[in-house]
């Protein structure tokens with residue numbers, strides 16, 4: 001798969017097979033994240049892999065899923081993520097880091113997908129709770145959480161028809177409207 005083909009294939013997944021993702025793949029994803037561009041090469045991003053059973057359950061309790069279709073879109077029991085990568089911004093390296101986090105996460109998502117691993121990037125996180133659960137030091141901010149596993153869903157893009165709200169079909173798959181290329185592309189002047 002080319003990078004472009006992987007990008008076209010990528011969809012957020014919120015239902016996973018009960019199958020472990022090898023640690024080597026998680027580390028490969030972090031390596032791809034680590035090599036992302038950063039302003040002034042400050043590299044504020046750090047990574048916390050969570051793959052221990054009790055911690056996986058604890059992290060799950062801090063996350064909010066699929067706001068437009070909650071609770072139907074939540075990962076059902078037995079189909080929850082099997083690992084997480086928590087993206088941290090080390091404030092001693094940079095006060096910012098949000099753009100860097102975006103680049104890092106997308107690198108990780110695409111690298112995972114190349115290995116068959118699906119993901120959901122979550123920003124709706126109870127950070128106060130997660131800091132305690134994972135013993136995160138106060139000089140690190142939690143940017144977001146990447147939930148991981150082998151997919152148990154076949155989600156697809158739909159043409160935008162006036163609403164950005166994704167929906168679930170009767171088979172439990174998400175349909176995600178995207179604005180058309182014509183709608184978002186401008187040339188030379190707006």
Ligand SMILES: Cc1cc2nc3c(=O)[nH]c(=O)nc-3n(C[C@H](O)[C@H](O)[C@H](O)COP(=O)(O)O)c2cc1C
Nearest residue numbers: 010011012064065066067120121122123124166176
């Ligand atoms: C910064 C960011 C935060 C997100 N936070 C959540 C979240 O908290 N919970 C969730 O279920 N999905 C979350 N998502 C996933 C989006 O809902 C998803 O990307 C969007 O619906 C488009 O679907 P697609 O990724 O399949 O293109 C987030 C995505 C981004 C980029």
